[in-house]
Amino acid sequence: MKKLIKNSIIFPLLLTTLIFSCKDLTELNENPNGVGPESVNPNLVMPTILTEAAKSYVNLGYQDIAGVVQHTQKDAWSSGHNDYDWGGNQSWNGYYDILRNNELFYSRSVELNFEFHQGVSLVMKSFVFGLITDLWGDAPYTNALKGETGGTENILPAFDPQEQIYAGVIADLEKANTLLSKPKADYEGIVDNVDVYYGGDPTKWRKMANSLLLRYYMRLSSKKPDIAKAGIEKIVANAAQYPIITASAEDATMAFPGNSEADAWPANAVIDASGSNYRRIKMAATLVEKLQVLKDPRLGIWANKVEIPLVVDPTAPAGTDKIVDGKRILSTDKVKNAVVDTDPEYVGLPPSFSALPSAYNLNPTPGQTSFNPHVSFLNNIYKAAKGPLLKARLISAAEVHFILAEASLKGWAAGVAKDQYEAGVKASLETWTVGGNYSAYIGQPGVVFDKTAKQVLEQKWIASWTAATEAWFDFRRTGFPELKAGPAAKREVLPVRFYYMQDELRINKTNAESAVSKLEITNYSQADKGNSAWSKQWLVQGTGKPW
Template sequence: MKRNYKKIIALAFLFTGLFSCKDLTEVNNNPNGIQPDLVNPNLVLPTVLTEAAKLYVNLGYQDIAGVVQHTQKDAWSSGHNDYDWGGNQSWSGYYDILRNNQLVYDRAVAEKLEFHQGVSLVMKSFMFGLITDLWGDAPYNTGLKGELGKPEDILPAFDSQEVIYTGILADLEKANTLLSKSKAEYSSIVDNVDVYFSGDPAKWRKMANSLALRYYMRISAKKPDVAKAGIEKIVGNAAQYPIMTVNSEDATMGFPGTSDGTAWPANTVFDVSGSNYRRIKMAGTFVETLQALKDPRLGIWANKVEVPLVVDASLPAGTDKIEGGKRYLSPDKVGNTVVDTDPEYVGIPTSFSALPSAFNLNPTPGQTSFNPHVSFLNDIYKAATGPLLRARLISAAEVNFILAEAALKGWNAGDAKARYEAGVRASLNTWTVGSKADAYLTTPGVAYEGTLKQVIEQKWIASWTAATEAWFDFRRTGFPALKAGPAAKRQALPVRFYYMQDELNINKANTNAALEKLEVTNFSQADGKNSAWSKPWVIQGTGKPW
């Protein structure tokens, strides 16, 4: 079992003074590390929380942001822009987190620490939710028992998505009960161990029930009666099932920024070349949507174009000059090249070319390009740490959008308009522009229309830097109506990750059994069943997203 011993040992020194001493013959049983049957769960929990949050933000800020067209890359772009993933996505890191989390749970049970049990069940649900959402069927019931040495545990069978989602919802129900007491009624809570909520069981309880809403909605097309009953149970019993309603309850993690491993990804503090920041640009799809809606978040997320293009038919032929901070071009210098002359914000079109750095007549195309004619991300994303640089696991905005969708379905989940507007307000508050909410909510296209399309579009916008949820929503609803670009690997957005080659080689029989349950589509093509375009159970038979 992998336990990230270096981190555990460092934390052991940090918390030496916080726990009662034991006889030296007990603590010296293992001179090379901390024994799993003795370790305090507070020593392992920070690793679970920080690694899970880092993994999630890296998904939502990197390639999945490309899938849902929040961003595009102008170099090393084929995976991000074109879905050319090569079948190498590994879930090893996910299971590493789950094994450490299982240690937290086992030790919490042994020590009768109900808070830690509840937290570990929430994190188990979050991580297994990601695994099944991303890959499909996966080892679940026997996926964490490899050290028992039994053949069926070393090479575990894959459980169906239906079984996994059912297990997740059951664990979240159990967590809701475990986390229902006041903080004073629990023992061994160490506030700074909990990097999400500083040891607040009420907030963890709200996270548990908010995640339950997420997964009930996830299965709503396949098991509508279960989803309806589950969501109505939570909404109809607020005292028994509290949920996130305001931004201060969001499950987020900040970045200390003291090293590369504790810093916001793709910062320019530890990547002194700045190449990782420089390569990520706003996607044209996203920029144009935000501009059409006059969305005040655009300026928080992106910089204005450094040098706008001006194509002027009155200029003499052959004109290409920079003057007054603008680049002026005569039409003959542009020819048939597609350019974007917006004077403020310009995004890169989705998967439009194998050389995206050449867009908008960039004078320095290539891997080291610095395109002055396309919007860079806001300078805040150069930093290693900052108030807006947070991993966002689930938020009040998402919860309100889920309930708006449920209300649109006719379920007892509150007023759809009020839930929708609360979701918009929560997101604007998160990004420091809450004062503009009243005006924004009257803007054409934002003003409530009572459509699923509008709710999911606003949820897509609000998922900036947490794009995985937008991908799963697109897969489930077909909204926003995102289209693949001409250079994409397939002319449709993918719907899952490939099972990795190691799993196919080492756990062949069980992986092949899982592959047989995937639905091959017209876009699976040469990949066969193990394709990013083969549909897993959760969307089979739904006609979505394509």
């Protein structure tokens, strides 16, 4: 009996093994509930690409890069934000994850002949690859997304020269302009609500593509002035063939649903109920003081007034330190040699002020959990997880107009510089709900057009609030605005690039070291040598900029 039971179990198992051994292993491993890359609908991939790219961009422009260009400073956990203490491990993995999804998006769109989707994919490819080379310099490009389809050259791809990457970005945007040139009704497969930027509007995507072309032509204006001039003039001269973003309603933006940490405005005080991340970010004194000089109405949209202004009263008795009518009254002996800002309305945190920035302006509770009543907090709108002004902004009408104003000042055929400058200012004021102040603002000393690139770039820097990455790239290219590193900064000048991460230097050693060898070591590279945030990439080598 025992033998019969044993055999009755063994024979069916053997039979099952023989049957399955005749089948293709890949057939056995198919997930009946999954969708393979070869059959995925492009509309299922598109939202991930758009949302991840937008979140990555706003996280740069509202976080550490906002610290570099002195839009904001932090009063705790501040060394990366304020002092450029980035270390050597800035990762581009997230950007390449977006690009891998985008490659699938593009290939499936080609297979299905979805030309709208192809155009969108090329715009996003250009945006993300452009950002990678802007941040790091040379980077994997030609073979970066081929993975295991070839040999070692795809698994450990070479770093393409920065000049070549920019050329590829421009070529893809040109192709996107053509693909996106038809009326919406002529396209197949558009699903409006998966397009979180433009709701499936090909015309707006086309304008985004050509506006990015302007951005990258201007990026090359010092190294390749002939190419930049010809490219910008071609776009301006052929408005029907190259429509661009000219009104703030056409800005490439993404709103935040605000349901969770993954889809909410960064550093809000809703998902982070403690509010600590919101509380740490302060307006930088550099920006506050420029806005005050210009009587800029955007200041009140971006910042709160100080809760308790300081008043240093030279007639007060020694030892005076008291609150009177909502102000903190101090005698001169209580202040001693401390740096104080007694502005009764807005006080910014100076850039890289000290190793303990929370102590600024005689804060009575310095430290990680401080609440400084003598420095302006960001406006309360930035506590929210979502809101009408809480958007990732990838490129804007204001930026486009300022690019054309700068091009015109170079003597290029890009329109009237004054008109473009004023249109840029107006677009930014409208974006931040203070467009009604335009007439009064534009005629003020310091704002009325003075025919200088410095003024154009300063206004462009102001307009890039929460999208400060582009301001950094402008500073690197031109030296404007004339930003200075603070006393606690890691170097005496602002950085000009990100570090190649250690994993890349270790795993893709030969190619990474080749890229590092092409960086220009400067007086500020110091112990980091080639792979330094102060070593110059091709784009600024030989330009004398920004320092």
